[in-house]
Amino acid sequence: MTARIGVVTFPGSLDDRDAQRAVRLAGGEPVALWHRDADLQGVDAVILPGGFSYGDYLRAGAIARFAPAMTSVVEQAGRGLPVLGICNGFQVLCESGLLPGALTRNAHLHFVNRDQRLRIESADSAWTSGYTAGQEVVVPVKNGEGCYVAATAVLDELEGEGRVIARYLGSNPNGSARDIAGIRNAAGNVVGIMPHPEHAVENLIGTAGSDGLGFFTSVLRSLVTT
Amino acid sequence: MSAQPVDTVSHAASSPEVAQPYDELGLKGDEYTAIREVLGRRPTQTELAMYSIMWSEHCSYKSSKVHLRQFGDLPKGDRMLVGMGENAGVVDVGEGLAVTFKVESHNHPSYVEPYQGAATGIGGIVRDILTMGARPVLVMDPLRFGDADHPDTKRVLPGIVAGIGGYGNCLGLPNIGGEVVFDPSYQGNPLVNALCLGVMPVDRIQLSAARGVGNVVVLLGAKTGRDGIGGVSVLASATFDEDGPARRPSVQVGDPFAEKLLIEACLEMYDAKLVEGIQDLGGAGLTCALTETSAAGRSGMRAHLERVPLREASMEPHEILASESQERMLAIVTPENLPAVLALAEKWGVLATAIGEVTEGDRLVVTWHDEVVVDVPPGSLADDGPVYERPMTRPADLDALQSAAMPAHPSTGELRDLLLRMVASPNLCSRRWVVEQYDRIVLGDTVLAWPEDAGVVRLSEQTGLGIALATDGNGRFARLDPYAGAQLALAEAYRNVAATGAIPIAVTNCLNFGSPEDPEVMWQFAEATRGLADGCRALATPVTGGNVSFYNQTADTAINPTPVIGVLGLLDDVARRTPMGFQEQGESVLLLGETREELGGSEWAWAEHRHLGGRPPAVDLERERVLGEVLVSGSRDGMLSSAHDLSDGGLAQVLVESALSRGVGARIVLPEALGPFVQLFSESAGRALVTVPRSEELRFTEMCSVRGLPCARIGVTDGSSLEVQDVLSVPLEELRTAHEATLPALFGPLAGDTAPAHPVVTAPATGLQLG
Amino acid sequence: MTASLPVMAVHQVVVDVMLKPEILDPAGQAVLNALPSLGLPAAQGLRIGKHVELALVAEDADTALEQATKMAEVLLVNPVIEDFTVRLLP
Amino acid sequence: MTASLPVMAVHQVVVDVMLKPEILDPAGQAVLNALPSLGLPAAQGLRIGKHVELALVAEDADTALEQATKMAEVLLVNPVIEDFTVRLLP
Ligand SMILES: Nc1ncnc2c1ncn2[C@@H]1O[C@H](COP(=O)(O)OP(=O)(O)O)[C@@H](O)[C@H]1O
């Protein structure tokens, strides 16, 4: 049986359909989840998609974390449910305390959309197990508040525990501390990533290729084997 | 309730002598007389406000109507489902799908307040598309600015680009193309045109007609404030002595989040078949929506103005009707469906208010706390506005311009440096600085976007059905010859679309001109519309809609006439799209079409000599059609590796762009005729550069000769530099540096570059609308 | 309404939110750097934060301040990167 | 330095920038509308602006205020849509 992966739609979510497509192309069954619904319909994993939840006017992800769906996500993530936050989803994960640190305004003050070279730093998470550590991939970034910040001690801890899962190569598109593009929680089931793997799943679409598909096949494989 | 007594219909009937400030509202004396005749009395203050808006140039098209009729007379083809006149034209693309697309201007607001002006330009055109029943799926932004190094361009351009991005990105619409053009004629009057395209099942097309007595008129979306009430604010000061707070018309501020919710709510309503008619609120706000829906339905309507949710309680009836607050729609709903509509609105957090009903008869009646302030035949506002045949004269300076001597040609030894200067010049340099601020990939169907000739978007994942879109306009060509200029713009957009392998099927346009009261401008306008209509007939691409923007001028100087033409193309399988860049080493480089010495109005003459004179390149639409056929067939039969149309900057520019795309160089041998300078920089129309694998070369060249299309093998892709034999050789890295450095040097570094950021002072108050 | 019920009134409260000093403020930095080129007096420091004006219905000013503080802590401020102050508008 | 030269000191000045009252404030609206669902006390109004903290070197407070006003007018504030206030921090 294929795994069912939920994609939460908040008001202002934009990449929800893209995330669903990525799940489908990876071989899973996407399930649309609604922010007002605390019931996660028994999905095997959850994706918080990119976008501008609530317009992101106050602070990216600040309001979305209060959604009933998020209460369930936080609770079930604590019990090991794989959760992937992409871009705005990463911001929501930080706001809701599932991941440390915060995402602030890009250092150059502009929204930036470009194909970005990344190094997968750790294959030790539910969403990156299909890559090998050190592997280079190209995935698009597109964000205005993608600059990852955290206290030095937190950064050191993330590095020390191998919890930085992806790093920007070449130029750092938003000024992130230590070129961090994505991190995971200690257990490895919760991952936040600023670039958009769901936009790199078909060679025909965009210019980045299909390097991002691995995030979705990784989780599907880990769900089948566990 | 309003503090002042309002001017009711009965009061107006009994006080014919009251003097009214019609001329301050932009109405002519005879127009005011016509209003009194229509009503059989003087208009109330509120009615006067409504007529002044609806009979303005912007809403009534009073100067352009007689010319635009030519577009309506064009053969419709068998794809057009809805033509001009509705909010946007609708084209059948097969597989049960239809697309609707349109381009509109937001020039003046974007000069006053670049960020918000451009942002609300996107918001407005997206609502036009939504109104037709379609899900908006992409935007494009043809932009024009003053000189790149003019200080005011530093204020205007970053704000406009941030505004387009801020709104479009937050709506989740990929930006798949546009234009950035610099010319001093746009100093003080930048052009911000915005295009949107939407997709729908054919049976979901919505119309704006309000029908069915007893049906409810529902206002959806944002609260109404004193946004953009413009000229109408004189009514306040003309009637009341004290200048209350916030009488000044205010800039419209966009709320893309509210619009995103409005889109999702409306689409769910359409799918559930809950609305009988729908109309967006754009320019002229409620006035326009109420009159157009009732006029289109040949129905009566009653609106209770005090029910409209307001941002400021002190607003007067005429202000509520004139407000251009963004992110609002007007839906006509049966009483049975009203609860479901309200529930869907609630689901998406959209305000929904029943403000009126469709009535017997044919009067639009607006009440304010039960007092009748408007009682008019809606058609008199929406359809029967004044129509002018404005006087026209050929510009006095045109002969001198056309016969101006061209600057001397450079020697062959100078061409290497010239090439590097040209690819770095503001109009030819890389647009990366602009487009990196736009989300180009959201929705996951963008097949081609910047820097390709046309944007290509997939409509169906199952079949690969897709569309291509390009916009073009060349104000210098149109200045030298508006008839030819309009056709050259059409031909270029057509060629761009065909270069991707798509069959061009329909046209939209945004006609940006100076004042119609200037006979020379009016002549330019008439010539351009005639040229466009003739061109569309020749290419069998019907005009589905468009927009006219007049009064683009500073003091007495008009902008270069700038018809911006958008061409829609169709691909039955986007996997067959042809990219613009060289793909592989060792492929044949073929030049299609014919090069003549055509440098009048060229980028070379302008960039090197600030010279604008001579005649624009000759137009041969039959040649364009054949070239298009060859490009489409070449893509269908899998013969082409790349195709790139020639336009601004000529062959030189296209060689550089094609080589930089994937870092594949070329060795070129130019034809002997005309000499290397003309071969490289002439802007003859009807040409494209293609690459084909050796194995396909013969088949392809035979196809060209069968169709009578000149095709010359001019070289081979090779190495990592651009070499033109006996003329120049430049490593691609040197070209790339020159091509990419210009805009960052002018407007600030790109993301990730080490130099400090430039301050963004035009962003919204929070400065945080970045995502 | 009986006399014993508290009288509610609208209180204007301001919450100012600033990035913590150790967090980079690129917007402030950009403005600071631009000052000299605009012919403006140089500043020694310049930081840009958010200014939130609230109209709160409460029985007294203290309650309104309390409510605003709660709102700041829960929603308006991200304590990982931001500090805030709350004050009544006169 | 002679005694007659003015003594320069650092003054902390705040410029608060708000959208004009008649201008839509999407940020404030989005937060205001979300409040009830977050279990927070409702507000009657909520508007979000910018709070700019400046450290200015000037001979006296008045000069610092003047400098800040100039900066606001030229750079910090978009007069088409925003108003501002300037004050000294104690
Ligand atoms: N304002 C803009 N927004 C988005 N894309 C743009 C913009 N300006 C230019 N582009 C893109 O940059 C590329 C080059 O533009 P241009 O030189 O005008 O193309 P062409 O000459 O083929 O019409 C095209 O892909 C175009 O769509």
Ligand SMILES: [Mg+2]
């Ligand atoms: Mg082109």
